[in-house]
Amino acid sequence: MPETPYDDRWRQTHLGRLLGHAMRRFDERVLQLMAASEQAPLALAHLAARDKVGAAHVHITRHLPLAGARLTELAQWAGMSKQAMGDLVDQCAAWGLVTREADPLDARARRIVFTPAGLDWLAAFRTAVAQAEAEFRSAVGAEVATVVALGLEAYAGGA
Secondary structure (H helix, E strand, O other): OOOOOOOOOHHHHOHHHHHHHHHHHHHHHHHHHHHOOOOOOHHHHHHHHOOOOOHHHHHHHHHOOOOOEEHHHHHHHHOOOHHHHHHHHHHHHHOOOEEEEEEOOEEEEEEEEEOHHHHHHHHHHHHHHHHHHHHHHHHHOHHHHHHHHHHHHHHHOOO
């Protein structure tokens, strides 16, 4: 096919698109591993196996500090609206991953914190991430994986 003055092949291969595809692939693999995990609470592993747990649920796992956080903070860190994060927190609370507790610094505020089952889920997430990273290293080679990790760290940090 001849190239036109308005060639748009670049849209398929630009860095942002490749990063997005890579992140989706990585998150999907982590969820596959968690579905098979003996560390993850059984009910949650079953939900992951039936594709009921998605990449959006990873936002809570990825961003919620062990000490907990307010909903607005969690939404900001995940790059989501407060309403979308609230819906996600409601679903995760129904599954027993998180709970809302009174904020010791502000009686009007609530903090989202992991439950014991949520901490088990977090441990399974850590193991799955480590395995997915090892698979990435194996697929692209240790040197490339190191360069990619250093480059992404520098870029994400605003360097």
